Structure formats: C-alpha cells, structure tokens
Amino acid sequence: EDQVTQSPEALRLQEGESSSLNCSYTVSGLRGLFWYRQDPGKGPEFLFTLYSAGEEKEKERLKATLTKKESFLHITAPKPEDSATYLCAVLRPGGYQKVTFGTGTKLQVIP
Amino acid sequence: GAVVSQHPSWVICKSGTSVKIECRSLDFQATTMFWYRQFPKQSLMLMATSNEGSKATYEQGVEKDKFLINHASLTLSTLTVTSAHPEDSSFYICSAPAGGGAGETQYFGPGTRLLVL
Numbered sequence: 001e002d003q004v005t006q007s008p009e010a011l012r013l014q015e016g017e018s019s020s021l022n023c024s025y026t027v028s029g030l031r032g033l034f035w036y037r038q039d040p041g042k043g044p045e046f047l048f049t050l051y052s053a054g055e056e057k058e059k060e061r062l063k064a065t066l067t068k069k070e071s072f073l074h075i076t077a078p079k080p081e082d083s084a085t086y087l088c089a090v091l092r093p094g095g096y097q098k099v100t101f102g103t104g105t106k107l108q109v110i111p
Numbered sequence: 112g113a114v115v116s117q118h119p120s121w122v123i124c125k126s127g128t129s130v131k132i133e134c135r136s137l138d139f140q141a142t143t144m145f146w147y148r149q150f151p152k153q154s155l156m157l158m159a160t161s162n163e164g165s166k167a168t169y170e171q172g173v174e175k176d177k178f179l180i181n182h183a184s185l186t187l188s189t190l191t192v193t194s195a196h197p198e199d200s201s202f203y204i205c206s207a208p209a210g211g212g213a214g215e216t217q218y219f220g221p222g223t224r225l226l227v228l
Contacts, residue, residue, distance in 0.1 A: 032216075034216060034217070036219070041202075041222070041224070042221055042222060043115075043206075043219035043221045043222045044155070044204075045219070046112070046217070046219075049216050087155070089217075096143075096160075097143060097145075097208045097215055097217070098145070098157060098160065099157070099217060100157075101154045101155045101156075102154060103153070103154045104154055
C-alpha cells in the first residue's frame with residue numbers, strides 16, 4: 001500500500017531562516033509527486049509537479065527536488081506570508097489520477 | 112492556471128436534512144473530478160471519483176447512498192450529503208485534473224465547510 005509521510009509535522013522559522021520540508025513515499029513506479037500549499041479554511045493551492053528522480057522545480061523562494069524515495073521542499077529566506085501547511089501527494093499506481101496525500105507540514109514564519 | 116470553484120463556501124443545516132455542494136471547473140473541461148473531506152488538523156481523504164456520464168466510484172468505507180455524486184456536465188459535479196448528521200460536519204473539497212498527460216495535476220476548489228447541528 002502506498003504511503004506518504006511528511007516531516008516535520010510543524011516547523012517554526014524566523015524570517016530569513018532557510019529550511020527544508022521532507023516527503024517520504026513508498027509507492028511502486030512513481031508516476032508523479034505534487035506539492036501543494038494550504039492556507040487555513042481554503043483548498044490546496046498547486047505549487048509543483050515532479051515526475052522523475054533528479055528533477056527540480058523552482059518558484060520564488062521555493063524549490064522542490066525528487067529522489068527515488070523522497071522529495072524535499074526547500075524554502076529560502078522565508079517571509080511571514082509563506083506561513084501555511086505544505087502538503088505532498090503522490091499519484092497512486094494504477095489508480096488513474098487518484099492521489100494519496102501526506103499529513104502535511106505546518107510552517108510558521110515569524111517576523 | 113486552471114480554476115475550480117465550489118458553492119456554497121459555508122453551510123449550516125439541521126440534522127436529517129440534505130445538503131448539495133457544487134464543484135465547477137471554470138476554464139477547462141473535466142471528465143473526472145474528485146471529492147475529498149478533511150477533518151481539523153488532518154490531511155485530505157479521498158471519498159469518491161466523479162465520472163461524467165457514468166456512475167461515481169467510491170473509496171472503501173464511504174457510503175454511496177449517503178454521499179450522492181452527480182457529474183452533470185464536463186464542468187460540473189455535485190455532492191449531496193443525504194440525511195446529514197453531526198458526524199458529517201467537515202470540510203469538503205473537490206478537485207479536477209487539468210494539463211494533459213498521464214500525470215495530470217489536480218486543481219482544487221476552495222472547499223465547503225459543512226456544519227450539521
């Protein structure tokens with residue numbers, strides 16, 4: 001059974017203090033891994049899609065990387081507006097477009 | 112980017128009543144949409160897959176007679192929570208894949224908060 005585990009559960013950073021969030025997955029034949037940002041009371045907002053090991057994607061202060069077992073979301077010099085829950089999800093094997101979500105990392109950036 | 116809307120954003124109802132939630136893809140067509148529920152401080156749990164022109168498929172443990180899904184067109188799916196009870200109170204979110212290719216990205220609606228009294 002595919003599993004997606006995110007760590008840490010919560011992370012508190014000072015503004016400007018760079019860090020990384022981890023997403024470990026166990027799924028045979030990864031077809032795609034997604035990163036989303038979710039603000040309280042809102043639906044997830046798409047950030048990145050990664051398809052194969054070694055792939056990297058960047059957007060402003062965020063950079064997502066992928067290996068055969070895990071993905072990292074690197075946050076460089078974060079700002080308070082980066083505070084949110086970051087969710088990782090993987091496409092299920094043979095499940096067409098169904099995805100399995102991790103439990104998320106709640107990030108708080110303090111001014 | 113692809114936009115998905117939901118209506119209503121908030122609904123409060125009495126126990127025993129039915130509630131309908133709409134999910135629309137605004138700038139793309141979606142033959143498939145997904146419905147999730149999210150409890151406080153938990154992640155999204157897939158409830159069912161909505162298929163345009165055919166029956167919805169439900170995840171294990173989800174009562175299909177309780178959560179009725181209708182995919183009326185290529186841009187609209189509805190979720191009806193029948194005979195709602197307080198334990199059905201949750202955050203319901205829909206998504207639709209867009210972008211083409213085997214690993215299509217899911218775009219999510221803003222969610223609907225349901226409170227059953």
